[in-house]
Amino acid sequence: xxxxxxxxxxxxxxxxxxxxxxxxxxxxxxxxxxxxxxxxxxxxxxxxxxxxxxxxxxxxxxxxxxxxxxxxxxxxxxxxxxxxxxxxxxxxxxxxxxxxxxxxxxxxxxxxxxxxxxxxxxxxxxxxxxxxxxxxxxxxxxxxxxxxxxxxxxxxxxxxxxxxxxxxxxxxxxxxxxxxxxxxxxxxxxxxxxxxxxxxxxxxxxxxxxxxxxxxxxxxxxxxxxxxxxxxxxxxxxxxxxxxxxxxxxxxxxxxxxxxxxxxxxxxxxxxxxxxxxxxxxxxxxxxxxxxxxxxxxxxxxxxxxxxxxxxxxxxxxxxxxxxxxxxxxxxxxxxxxxxxxxxxxxxxxxxxxxxxxxxxxxx
Amino acid sequence: xxxxxxxxxxxxxxxxxxxxxxxxxxxxxxxxxxxxxxxxxxxxxxxxxxxxxxxxxxxxxxxxxxxxxxxxxxxxxxxxxxxxxxxxxxxxxxxxxxxxxxxxxxxxxxxxxxxxxxxxxxxxxxxxxxxxxxxxxxxxxxxxxxxxxxxxxxxxxxxxxxxxxxxxxxxxxxxxxxxxxxxxxxxxxxxxxxxxxxxxxxxxxxxxxxxxxxxxxxxxxxxxxxxxxxxxxxxxxxxxxxxxxxxxxxxxxxxxxxxxxxxxxxxxxxxxxxxxxxxxxxxxxxxxxxxxxxxxxxxxxxxxxxxxxxxxxxxxxxxxxxxxxxxxxxxxxxxxxxxxxxxxxxxxxxxxxxxxxxxxxxxx
Numbered sequence: 001x002x003x004x005x006x007x008x009x010x011x012x013x014x015x016x017x018x019x020x021x022x023x024x025x026x027x028x029x030x031x032x033x034x035x036x037x038x039x040x041x042x043x044x045x046x047x048x049x050x051x052x053x054x055x056x057x058x059x060x061x062x063x064x065x066x067x068x069x070x071x072x073x074x075x076x077x078x079x080x081x082x083x084x085x086x087x088x089x090x091x092x093x094x095x096x097x098x099x100x101x102x103x104x105x106x107x108x109x110x111x112x113x114x115x116x117x118x119x120x121x122x123x124x125x126x127x128x129x130x131x132x133x134x135x136x137x138x139x140x141x142x143x144x145x146x147x148x149x150x151x152x153x154x155x156x157x158x159x160x161x162x163x164x165x166x167x168x169x170x171x172x173x174x175x176x177x178x179x180x181x182x183x184x185x186x187x188x189x190x191x192x193x194x195x196x197x198x199x200x201x202x203x204x205x206x207x208x209x210x211x212x213x214x215x216x217x218x219x220x221x222x223x224x225x226x227x228x229x230x231x232x233x234x235x236x237x238x239x240x241x242x243x244x245x246x247x248x249x250x251x252x253x254x255x256x257x258x259x260x261x262x263x264x265x266x267x268x269x270x271x272x273x274x275x276x277x278x279x280x281x282x283x284x285x286x287x288x289x290x291x292x293x294x295x296x297x298x299x300x301x302x303x304x305x306x307x308x309x310x311x312x313x314x315x316x317x318x319x320x321x322x323x324x325x326x327x328x329x330x331x332x333x334x335x336x337x338x339x340x341x342x343x344x345x346x347x348x349x350x351x352x353x354x355x356x357x358x359x360x361x362x363x364x
Numbered sequence: 365x366x367x368x369x370x371x372x373x374x375x376x377x378x379x380x381x382x383x384x385x386x387x388x389x390x391x392x393x394x395x396x397x398x399x400x401x402x403x404x405x406x407x408x409x410x411x412x413x414x415x416x417x418x419x420x421x422x423x424x425x426x427x428x429x430x431x432x433x434x435x436x437x438x439x440x441x442x443x444x445x446x447x448x449x450x451x452x453x454x455x456x457x458x459x460x461x462x463x464x465x466x467x468x469x470x471x472x473x474x475x476x477x478x479x480x481x482x483x484x485x486x487x488x489x490x491x492x493x494x495x496x497x498x499x500x501x502x503x504x505x506x507x508x509x510x511x512x513x514x515x516x517x518x519x520x521x522x523x524x525x526x527x528x529x530x531x532x533x534x535x536x537x538x539x540x541x542x543x544x545x546x547x548x549x550x551x552x553x554x555x556x557x558x559x560x561x562x563x564x565x566x567x568x569x570x571x572x573x574x575x576x577x578x579x580x581x582x583x584x585x586x587x588x589x590x591x592x593x594x595x596x597x598x599x600x601x602x603x604x605x606x607x608x609x610x611x612x613x614x615x616x617x618x619x620x621x622x623x624x625x626x627x628x629x630x631x632x633x634x635x636x637x638x639x640x641x642x643x644x645x646x647x648x649x650x651x652x653x654x655x656x657x658x659x660x661x662x663x664x665x666x667x668x669x670x671x672x673x674x675x676x677x678x679x680x681x682x683x684x685x686x687x688x689x690x691x692x693x694x695x696x697x698x699x700x701x702x703x704x705x706x707x708x709x710x711x712x713x714x715x716x717x718x719x720x721x722x723x724x725x726x727x728x
Contacts (some may be wrong), residue, residue: 148526148529149526149530149680149682151680151682159675159676162512162513162675165512166513289672289673292667292672292673292674295672296667296672296674299663299667303656303660303663308653308656308659308660308679309653309656309679309680309682310656310660310677310678310679310680311523311526311678311679311680311681312523312676312677312678313674313676313677313678314674314675314676314677314678315672315673315674315675316513316515316673316674316675317675318513318515318673
C-alpha cells in the first residue's frame with residue numbers, strides 16, 4: 001500500500017505539501033493539488049483518515065430520470081439506500097455528465113469527495129469514465145454495464161435473455177411468428193445485450209430472424225413513427241420494445257393510426273414501470289424489479305469492499321402479462337396454423353391433434 | 365397460503381390426523397404421513413411452528429469431496445457457514461445419492477427435516493431432484509447448475525467464459541495456436557458451460573476449433589492416458605483441463621512418458637486447489653475462490669428467503685500463472701511466428717516489427 005512518502009518521492013515535493021494536497025488545504029496551487037491526487041490514485045494510496053471520518057458512498061447517475069416514483073431510477077436508488085443507510089453509510093446521489101468526466105478523472109473525483117465506492121447508473125459505452133473503470137481500484141458496481149477482468153468492478157442487472165425468451169414463447173402461444181424489435185441505438189451495453197437476446201430467442205424457437213423486423217433509433221416518438229408502419233408492411237404482428245417508454249409511445253402512435261392493440265398488433269415493453277398497469281390497454285411487459293436491483297447493487301458493493309471477487313448478479317426478468325398482447329389477427333390465420341405446429345415442436349411438446357385445424361384450413 | 369384445513373379437505377381426513385402427520389406423531393401409518401407431507405408440499409403449506417423452533421439450512425452434496433482442505437467442497441462449505449452461523453442458522457451438511465432422491469421427493473425431505481432452504485453442490489443433470497427444482501417453492505441455491513424461470517431458485521458459480529478467455533489469451537501470447545481441451549463428460553451443466561466457453565474463446569481469438577483437439581471421458585487417469593498422446597499427434601501444444609484433478613493426473617502421465625512440462629506441452633487446470641501450488645511443476649490454473657462462492661451461496665439464499673428474485677451470481681475467474689505453461693516448443697516455431705501475427709490482430713494490438721522473426725525463419 002502506497003504512503004504519503006511514496007507520493008512525495010514520485011513528485012519530488014515535501015511530505016507536508018502532499019498532505020496539504022490530500023486534505024484540501026488552501027495554501028498550495030490548484031495545479032499541484034491535482035497532480036498530488038492523480039499520483040495518489042495512480043499509486044493506489046488510500047486516504048484512511050478521510051475514509052474513517054465518514055462512511056460515504058455515491059450513486060453516479062446519467063441518462064436516467066429518478067425524481068418521481070414513475071421514473072426508472074427512483075426505485076433503484078431507494079432499494080440501494082434501504083440497504084446502505086441502516087448500516088451507517090451516507091449515500092450521495094450525483095448526477096453526472098460527459099463534460100464533467102472529461103475534466104475530472106474518476107479516481108481523483110472519488111478521492112477528493114471521500115467516497116469509498118460507487119454505484120453507477122445509466123452510463124453509455126461512450127462515457128469517458130468507462131475507460132477508467134477498466135483499471136480503477138475503487139470498488140464500483142455498474143448497473144446494466146459490464147467490465148471484464150477488473151476485480152474491483154461488478155455488474156448488476158436483469159436477465160434480458162430470460163425475459164425475451166418468455167416474451168417470444170408467450171407470443172408464439174398466441175400464434176405470432178413475425179415478431180419485431182424496436183429499440184434505442186446500440187451504443188450501450190444493455191441495448192446490445194437485449195438486441196442479441198431478441199435474436200437468440202427468435203432462433204431458439206425456430207422463428208425467422210429478419211433485419212426488416214428490427215427498428216433502431218435514438219428519438220423515442222420519431223423512431224416509433226418511422227418503424228411501426230414499416231414493420232407492419234413487412235407482416236410483423238407483434239413487437240418487442242427495448243423499454244416501456246418506447247412501448248407506451250407506440251400505444252399513442254397506434255391509436256393515432258386507428259390500429260387496435262392487441263387486435264391488430266401485440267406490444268410488449270421492458271421495465272414494468274408503475275404506469276404500465278394503467279395505460280390503455282395495460283401493457284404486457286418484462287419486469288425489472290428495481291428495488292431488488294438497488295439492493296443487489298449495495299450487496300455487490302459490500303462484496304467488493306470485502307474482497308469477495310463478485311463479477312455479476314443477474315435478477316430474474318419475469319413476463320407480466322396484461323392486455324397489450326393477444327391472438328394473431330385472423331387474416332394471418334394461415335400463419336397461425338403453421339405457427340401452432342412449429343410452437344409444439346419448438347417448445348418441445350407433442351403437437352395437438354391437427355384434424356380440426358386442417359379442416360378449417362381446407363374450408364377457406 | 366394453504367392451511368392444515370386445506371390438506372385435511374384434499375385428503376378427506378381429519379385436521380388432527382394432518383397435524384399428527386406434520387409433527388411426526390407415531391400413531392398414524394407411514395403411508396398416511398407420506399401422503400400428508402406430499403400434499404402439504406403440493407399445496408405450498410409452510411409449517412410455521414416447526415420453522416420458528418429452529419433456523420435450519422442444509423447443504424446437499426454429491427459427487428464432491430469435502431472432508432479435508434485440499435478437497436473441493438471444503439471451502440465452499442466453510443464460506444457458507446462463515447456467513448450463516450453468525451446469523452443464528454444451524455447448517456447441516458447432508459451427503460446425497462441418486463437412490464435417496466428417487467425414494468424421497470425433495471419437498472417432503474425439506475419439510476420433514478424442517479429445513480427452510482438448501483445450498484446444492486455437485487448435482488449432475490441426471491439427479492432426480494433436478495426435475496423437482498423446476499417447480500419447487502423451497503428457496504434453493506445451486507452451485508454450478510442453472511434452472512430457468514423458477515423464482516425460488518438461484519445459481520452461483522465462477523465465470524467460465526472469463527476464465528477460458530484469459531487462459532487462451534495467455535497461451536497465445538506464448539505462441540500456442542493448437543490448444544486442446546480435456547474434460548469430464550458433458551452430463552453436467554457446468555462441464556457443458558466450460559466446453560462452450562472453450563469453443564467461444566478459441567473462435568473469439570481466431571484459433572482453429574477442431575474436434576480432434578478435444579478429449580472427453582469419465583475416468584480421470586484413463587482419459588488422460590488415452591487423450592494426451594492423441595492430442596499430441598494432432599499437433600496440440602497446450603491443453604486446458606476442466607478440473608485441476610485432471611490436470612494433475614496429466615502431469616503424472618507426462619512424467620511417465622518423459623514429456624517435459626512446459627517445454628514439450630503446456631497445461632492449464634481449473635479450480636486452483638491448494639495442492640496446485642506444490643505440484644511439479646506448480647500448475648497454472650483458473651481460480652475458483654471457494655470461500656467467496658460459499659459466502660455468495662448464503663447471500664443468494666437470504667435473497668430468495670427475502671423475495672429478492674435473484675437468478676445468478678457469477679464470480680471472477682482469474683488466471684493464476686505458475687510454471688506449467690511456457691513458450692511453444694521450438695520445433696513448432698513456424699507456427700509461433702504465424703501465431704504472433706495473429707495474436708496481435710486478435711488481441712487488437714499493432715503487430716510488432718516482423719523483420720527479425722522473418723530472418724530467423726529464412727535461416728532454417
